Amino acid sequence: MLTLEHFLTVGALLFCLGLVIALSKRNAIGVLMGIELMLNSVNLTLIAFSRFSDGPAEIAGHAFVAFIITVAAAEAAVALALAVAVYRSRQTVEVDQLDLLKL
């Protein structure tokens, strides 16, 4: 029998994997992939809460996820445009070489 805990566990593990990817990757596009995984795991958690609850919380979970997907799409478009723009001026998208603001 599947309970809420099962889905929350998968969501938590997926979130932590995404966090490690976002924090450790050298390529800015790799960092973005980690962020997308984290957003996805949050969506999974919200849908799981919505499925296992009654009343207005149920539709709210779905609405939240719809908005998160929208914002994630906008964020991905801007982030990848930034990566391409940075690549044009610096010929790299490796985050440890982009240290122009470092003292």
Added chain:
Amino acid sequence: MEGAGVNIAFYVLSILTLVAAGGVMVSRNLLHAVLFLIVAFIGVAGFFVLLSAEFIAMAQIVIYVGAIAVLILFAIVLTPRSVRDNSETAMVGPAILLGVALATVFLFVIHDTGWMTGAGDPGLSASDLGRALLSTWVLPFEIASVLLTAALVGAIMLVRSEAEESEDVPDADA
């Protein structure tokens, strides 16, 4: 949620999603990492189907697999010198440590909390969601559409090349 089929589907999807997410972490080629990421997205879409959120599952496939993954692939081929490398920075040790610590905390919280789950009516259709988005959530809905427009215009402005920008300047001789 009962039944052997649901259980099997859950465990298969869990393994698929988590292994694919791990593949994003370990694969050395960024293109392989994107393919693993697509598999992870499809696994999460399967979870949405399992949780009776068909519309969200469809949106997940269309937006994440269809749009974001293609966008990431385009960004990779537009930054050719970095395409092969998907290695980690020197911060990989602390990052893994933080991830494991956070996972431990999460798992303890999930396990020890007495979740007050309701009956969970699975009959939430796409039309219910549409009605809610245009009544209760109409202001966030409109703001989201403005945000999408602004993000699209911003993305186009960011990636325009200098030659295209100079073409837009009105010619003084004409």
